[in-house]
Amino acid sequence: MRGLMPPLLGRRLAAVRLSRPDLRWRLPADFAARLTGQRIDTMIRRGKYILARLSSDETLLIHLGMSGRMILDPPEPLPAHTHLLLETDAGRRVGFVDPRRFGSLDLVATRDEAQHPRLAGLGPEPLSDAFTPAYLSRVLHGKLTPIKAALLDQKLVAGLGNIYVSEALFRARISPRRLAHGVAGARAARLVPAIRAVLEGAIAAGGSSLRDHVQPNGELGYFQHAWKVYGRAGERCEACSCDAACRGIAQIVQAGRSTFYCPRLQR
Protein backbone atom coordinates (compact mmCIF):
# COMPACT_ATOMS: atom_id res chain seq x y z
CA MET A 1 0.00 0.00 0.00
CA ARG A 2 2.87 2.36 0.68
CA GLY A 3 4.00 1.89 -2.90
CA LEU A 4 0.53 2.65 -4.21
CA MET A 5 -0.01 5.87 -2.31
CA PRO A 6 2.37 8.14 -4.28
CA PRO A 7 0.75 7.51 -7.67
CA LEU A 8 -2.85 7.18 -6.47
CA LEU A 9 -3.47 9.48 -3.54
CA GLY A 10 -5.49 12.56 -4.51
CA ARG A 11 -5.69 11.48 -8.15
CA ARG A 12 -8.79 10.83 -10.18
CA LEU A 13 -9.26 7.57 -12.03
CA ALA A 14 -9.40 8.66 -15.66
CA ALA A 15 -9.79 5.14 -17.01
CA VAL A 16 -10.56 1.74 -15.50
CA ARG A 17 -10.33 -1.54 -17.35
CA LEU A 18 -11.61 -4.73 -15.73
CA SER A 19 -10.62 -7.67 -17.88
CA ARG A 20 -11.68 -10.43 -15.46
CA PRO A 21 -14.59 -10.04 -13.10
CA ASP A 22 -14.41 -13.59 -11.75
CA LEU A 23 -11.86 -13.23 -8.99
CA ARG A 24 -12.37 -14.67 -5.50
CA TRP A 25 -15.84 -13.23 -5.80
CA ARG A 26 -17.50 -12.17 -9.03
CA LEU A 27 -17.54 -8.43 -9.46
CA PRO A 28 -20.68 -6.59 -10.55
CA ALA A 29 -20.99 -5.57 -14.19
CA ASP A 30 -20.79 -1.87 -13.35
CA PHE A 31 -17.61 -2.20 -11.28
CA ALA A 32 -15.33 -0.32 -13.68
CA ALA A 33 -17.94 2.33 -14.41
CA ARG A 34 -18.43 3.03 -10.72
CA LEU A 35 -14.70 3.55 -10.25
CA THR A 36 -14.20 5.75 -13.28
CA GLY A 37 -13.98 9.44 -12.49
CA GLN A 38 -13.64 8.95 -8.75
CA ARG A 39 -10.90 10.67 -6.78
CA ILE A 40 -8.92 8.61 -4.28
CA ASP A 41 -9.07 10.62 -1.09
CA THR A 42 -7.33 8.40 1.45
CA MET A 43 -5.70 5.01 1.56
CA ILE A 44 -5.39 2.79 4.59
CA ARG A 45 -4.70 -0.87 5.32
CA ARG A 46 -6.78 -3.14 7.52
CA GLY A 47 -5.42 -6.61 8.08
CA LYS A 48 -4.51 -7.87 4.62
CA TYR A 49 -6.89 -5.50 2.88
CA ILE A 50 -5.93 -2.28 1.13
CA LEU A 51 -8.71 0.31 1.31
CA ALA A 52 -8.96 3.26 -1.04
CA ARG A 53 -11.65 5.74 -0.08
CA LEU A 54 -13.24 7.46 -3.03
CA SER A 55 -14.87 10.83 -3.55
CA SER A 56 -18.13 8.98 -4.20
CA ASP A 57 -18.12 7.87 -0.54
CA GLU A 58 -17.45 4.35 -1.68
CA THR A 59 -14.39 2.31 -0.68
CA LEU A 60 -12.35 0.15 -3.02
CA LEU A 61 -11.10 -2.99 -1.27
CA ILE A 62 -8.09 -4.89 -2.55
CA HIS A 63 -6.88 -8.24 -1.25
CA LEU A 64 -3.89 -9.89 -2.91
CA GLY A 65 -4.65 -13.44 -1.82
CA MET A 66 -1.76 -15.84 -2.42
CA SER A 67 -0.40 -14.73 -5.76
CA GLY A 68 -1.61 -11.16 -6.20
CA ARG A 69 0.61 -8.21 -6.90
CA MET A 70 0.13 -4.56 -7.77
CA ILE A 71 2.26 -3.27 -10.63
CA LEU A 72 3.03 0.39 -11.23
CA ASP A 73 3.07 1.45 -14.87
CA PRO A 74 3.02 -2.10 -16.23
CA PRO A 75 4.58 -2.64 -19.66
CA GLU A 76 2.61 -3.30 -22.85
CA PRO A 77 1.55 -5.89 -23.60
CA LEU A 78 0.21 -6.17 -20.08
CA PRO A 79 1.59 -8.98 -17.92
CA ALA A 80 -0.48 -12.16 -17.98
CA HIS A 81 -3.34 -12.20 -15.47
CA THR A 82 -3.66 -8.44 -15.26
CA HIS A 83 -7.28 -8.39 -14.18
CA LEU A 84 -7.68 -4.69 -13.40
CA LEU A 85 -5.92 -1.66 -14.81
CA LEU A 86 -6.34 1.80 -13.31
CA GLU A 87 -5.16 4.94 -15.05
CA THR A 88 -5.01 8.22 -13.18
CA ASP A 89 -5.52 11.74 -14.45
CA ALA A 90 -1.75 12.14 -14.15
CA GLY A 91 -1.16 9.28 -16.55
CA ARG A 92 0.14 6.76 -14.03
CA ARG A 93 -1.16 3.24 -14.36
CA VAL A 94 -1.65 0.57 -11.72
CA GLY A 95 -2.29 -3.07 -12.57
CA PHE A 96 -3.74 -5.77 -10.34
CA VAL A 97 -2.13 -9.07 -11.34
CA ASP A 98 -3.22 -12.34 -9.77
CA PRO A 99 -2.67 -15.69 -11.55
CA ARG A 100 -4.49 -17.83 -9.02
CA ARG A 101 -7.37 -15.40 -8.53
CA PHE A 102 -7.53 -16.04 -4.80
CA GLY A 103 -7.30 -12.28 -4.44
CA SER A 104 -10.34 -10.07 -4.42
CA LEU A 105 -11.58 -6.64 -5.33
CA ASP A 106 -14.71 -5.10 -3.93
CA LEU A 107 -16.49 -1.79 -3.96
CA VAL A 108 -18.26 -0.94 -0.74
CA ALA A 109 -20.95 1.69 -0.65
CA THR A 110 -19.66 3.35 2.49
CA ARG A 111 -16.55 5.00 3.83
CA ASP A 112 -17.03 3.18 7.11
CA GLU A 113 -15.12 -0.03 6.58
CA ALA A 114 -16.39 -1.46 9.83
CA GLN A 115 -19.74 -1.91 8.08
CA HIS A 116 -18.30 -4.25 5.52
CA PRO A 117 -18.85 -7.93 6.34
CA ARG A 118 -15.32 -8.90 5.24
CA LEU A 119 -13.80 -6.35 7.60
CA ALA A 120 -16.28 -6.31 10.45
CA GLY A 121 -15.03 -9.57 11.90
CA LEU A 122 -11.33 -8.78 11.79
CA GLY A 123 -9.38 -8.79 15.03
CA PRO A 124 -7.21 -5.88 16.15
CA GLU A 125 -4.22 -4.65 14.22
CA PRO A 126 -1.14 -6.38 15.66
CA LEU A 127 0.81 -3.12 15.57
CA SER A 128 -1.87 -1.17 17.42
CA ASP A 129 -2.24 -0.47 21.13
CA ALA A 130 -5.28 -2.73 21.17
CA PHE A 131 -3.11 -5.79 20.64
CA THR A 132 -1.86 -6.48 24.14
CA PRO A 133 -0.87 -9.63 26.03
CA ALA A 134 -4.09 -9.26 28.01
CA TYR A 135 -6.14 -9.22 24.81
CA LEU A 136 -4.28 -12.16 23.31
CA SER A 137 -4.59 -14.17 26.53
CA ARG A 138 -8.30 -13.53 26.63
CA VAL A 139 -8.99 -14.70 23.07
CA LEU A 140 -6.73 -17.75 23.35
CA HIS A 141 -8.30 -18.80 26.64
CA GLY A 142 -10.20 -22.06 26.25
CA LYS A 143 -9.11 -22.57 22.63
CA LEU A 144 -8.15 -26.15 21.87
CA THR A 145 -6.65 -25.51 18.46
CA PRO A 146 -2.84 -25.29 18.05
CA ILE A 147 -1.47 -21.77 18.49
CA LYS A 148 -0.26 -21.86 14.88
CA ALA A 149 -3.82 -22.19 13.58
CA ALA A 150 -5.16 -19.65 16.07
CA LEU A 151 -2.74 -16.97 14.91
CA LEU A 152 -3.78 -17.51 11.30
CA ASP A 153 -7.37 -16.79 12.30
CA GLN A 154 -7.97 -13.20 11.17
CA LYS A 155 -10.78 -12.85 13.70
CA LEU A 156 -8.30 -13.07 16.56
CA VAL A 157 -5.64 -10.79 15.12
CA ALA A 158 -5.65 -9.27 11.64
CA GLY A 159 -2.87 -9.56 9.12
CA LEU A 160 -0.71 -12.52 10.11
CA GLY A 161 0.01 -15.05 7.38
CA ASN A 162 1.70 -18.40 7.16
CA ILE A 163 5.28 -17.15 7.01
CA TYR A 164 5.04 -14.60 9.76
CA VAL A 165 3.26 -16.92 12.18
CA SER A 166 6.12 -19.42 11.97
CA GLU A 167 8.65 -16.63 12.37
CA ALA A 168 6.86 -15.03 15.33
CA LEU A 169 6.50 -18.34 17.17
CA PHE A 170 10.19 -19.02 16.70
CA ARG A 171 11.05 -15.58 18.00
CA ALA A 172 8.85 -16.17 21.06
CA ARG A 173 10.25 -19.71 21.46
CA ILE A 174 6.75 -21.17 21.48
CA SER A 175 5.98 -24.49 19.80
CA PRO A 176 3.42 -24.14 16.99
CA ARG A 177 1.89 -27.40 18.25
CA ARG A 178 1.10 -26.02 21.67
CA LEU A 179 -2.63 -25.60 22.19
CA ALA A 180 -3.75 -22.00 22.13
CA HIS A 181 -5.07 -21.97 25.69
CA GLY A 182 -1.61 -22.94 26.87
CA VAL A 183 -0.20 -19.73 25.43
CA ALA A 184 -2.46 -17.47 27.48
CA GLY A 185 -0.47 -15.79 30.23
CA ALA A 186 3.32 -15.51 30.26
CA ARG A 187 3.78 -16.92 26.76
CA ALA A 188 1.33 -14.39 25.34
CA ALA A 189 3.45 -11.68 26.91
CA ARG A 190 6.39 -12.93 24.83
CA LEU A 191 4.34 -13.55 21.71
CA VAL A 192 2.92 -10.04 21.35
CA PRO A 193 6.29 -8.28 21.02
CA ALA A 194 7.57 -11.14 18.85
CA ILE A 195 4.70 -10.68 16.40
CA ARG A 196 5.27 -6.93 16.32
CA ALA A 197 9.00 -7.30 15.72
CA VAL A 198 8.54 -9.77 12.86
CA LEU A 199 5.92 -7.62 11.13
CA GLU A 200 7.90 -4.42 11.55
CA GLY A 201 10.97 -6.11 10.14
CA ALA A 202 9.04 -7.50 7.20
CA ILE A 203 7.41 -4.17 6.37
CA ALA A 204 10.75 -2.38 6.53
CA ALA A 205 12.19 -5.00 4.16
CA GLY A 206 9.40 -4.57 1.62
CA GLY A 207 7.89 -7.96 2.44
CA SER A 208 9.01 -11.47 1.54
CA SER A 209 9.50 -12.27 -2.14
CA LEU A 210 9.06 -16.03 -2.21
CA ARG A 211 7.71 -16.29 -5.76
CA ASP A 212 4.91 -13.86 -6.46
CA HIS A 213 5.26 -10.89 -4.19
CA VAL A 214 6.87 -7.73 -5.52
CA GLN A 215 6.46 -4.15 -4.46
CA PRO A 216 4.46 -1.97 -6.86
CA ASN A 217 7.64 -0.40 -8.26
CA GLY A 218 8.85 -3.86 -9.20
CA GLU A 219 11.45 -4.13 -6.46
CA LEU A 220 11.60 -7.41 -4.61
CA GLY A 221 11.08 -7.55 -0.88
CA TYR A 222 14.06 -8.95 0.95
CA PHE A 223 12.64 -10.20 4.24
CA GLN A 224 12.97 -13.79 2.97
CA HIS A 225 16.66 -13.47 3.77
CA ALA A 226 15.75 -12.76 7.39
CA TRP A 227 13.63 -15.88 7.84
CA LYS A 228 14.87 -17.91 10.78
CA VAL A 229 12.74 -21.03 10.25
CA TYR A 230 10.34 -20.65 7.29
CA GLY A 231 11.59 -22.65 4.32
CA ARG A 232 14.59 -23.93 6.28
CA ALA A 233 13.54 -27.51 6.99
CA GLY A 234 16.52 -29.66 7.91
CA GLU A 235 18.84 -26.72 8.58
CA ARG A 236 20.09 -26.26 12.09
CA CYS A 237 18.39 -23.28 13.65
CA GLU A 238 20.67 -20.32 14.10
CA ALA A 239 19.95 -19.99 17.81
CA CYS A 240 21.11 -23.48 18.76
CA SER A 241 23.28 -24.57 15.82
CA CYS A 242 26.33 -24.98 18.02
CA ASP A 243 24.47 -27.39 20.27
CA ALA A 244 24.73 -31.10 19.54
CA ALA A 245 21.15 -31.57 20.78
CA CYS A 246 19.78 -29.47 17.90
CA ARG A 247 18.35 -31.85 15.33
CA GLY A 248 17.45 -29.16 12.87
CA ILE A 249 14.37 -27.25 11.84
CA ALA A 250 11.26 -29.38 11.45
CA GLN A 251 8.51 -28.99 8.87
CA ILE A 252 5.03 -30.21 9.74
CA VAL A 253 1.56 -29.65 8.33
CA GLN A 254 -1.08 -27.97 10.46
CA ALA A 255 -4.55 -27.15 9.19
CA GLY A 256 -3.27 -27.86 5.71
CA ARG A 257 -0.43 -25.34 5.87
CA SER A 258 3.31 -25.87 6.29
CA THR A 259 4.77 -24.96 9.65
CA PHE A 260 8.48 -24.64 10.37
CA TYR A 261 9.97 -24.65 13.87
CA CYS A 262 12.85 -25.72 16.04
CA PRO A 263 11.57 -28.56 18.25
CA ARG A 264 14.40 -28.08 20.70
CA LEU A 265 14.02 -24.36 21.35
CA GLN A 266 10.29 -23.93 20.91
CA ARG A 267 8.24 -25.47 23.70
Next chain:
DNA sequence: CAAGAATCCTGTCAGC
Protein backbone atom coordinates in the same frame (compact mmCIF):
# COMPACT_ATOMS: atom_id res chain seq x y z
C1' DC B 1 -20.22 -23.97 18.49
C1' DA B 2 -15.54 -25.25 17.41
C1' DA B 3 -12.07 -27.44 14.67
C1' DG B 4 -10.42 -29.79 10.60
C1' DA B 5 -10.96 -30.90 5.59
C1' DA B 6 -12.09 -29.60 1.09
C1' DT B 7 -12.26 -26.06 -2.10
C1' DC B 8 -11.32 -22.27 -5.40
C1' DC B 9 -7.09 -21.40 -9.38
C1' DT B 10 -2.58 -21.26 -11.99
C1' DG B 11 2.36 -21.83 -12.13
C1' DT B 12 6.48 -24.24 -10.94
C1' DC B 13 9.33 -27.88 -9.79
C1' DA B 14 10.80 -32.67 -8.62
C1' DG B 15 10.65 -37.25 -10.10
C1' DC B 16 9.99 -40.70 -13.47
Next chain:
DNA sequence: TGCTGACAGGATTCTT
Protein backbone atom coordinates in the same frame (compact mmCIF):
# COMPACT_ATOMS: atom_id res chain seq x y z
C1' DT C 1 10.93 -33.87 -23.65
C1' DG C 2 6.85 -34.59 -21.54
C1' DC C 3 3.81 -36.31 -18.17
C1' DT C 4 2.05 -36.49 -13.13
C1' DG C 5 1.68 -35.11 -8.57
C1' DA C 6 2.78 -32.06 -4.86
C1' DC C 7 2.93 -27.66 -3.33
C1' DA C 8 2.55 -22.43 -2.92
C1' DG C 9 2.32 -15.39 1.16
C1' DG C 10 -5.46 -17.14 1.80
C1' DA C 11 -9.94 -17.55 3.45
C1' DT C 12 -14.51 -19.37 2.79
C1' DT C 13 -17.67 -23.21 3.02
C1' DC C 14 -18.71 -27.75 4.11
C1' DT C 15 -18.29 -31.80 7.53
C1' DT C 16 -17.56 -33.83 11.66
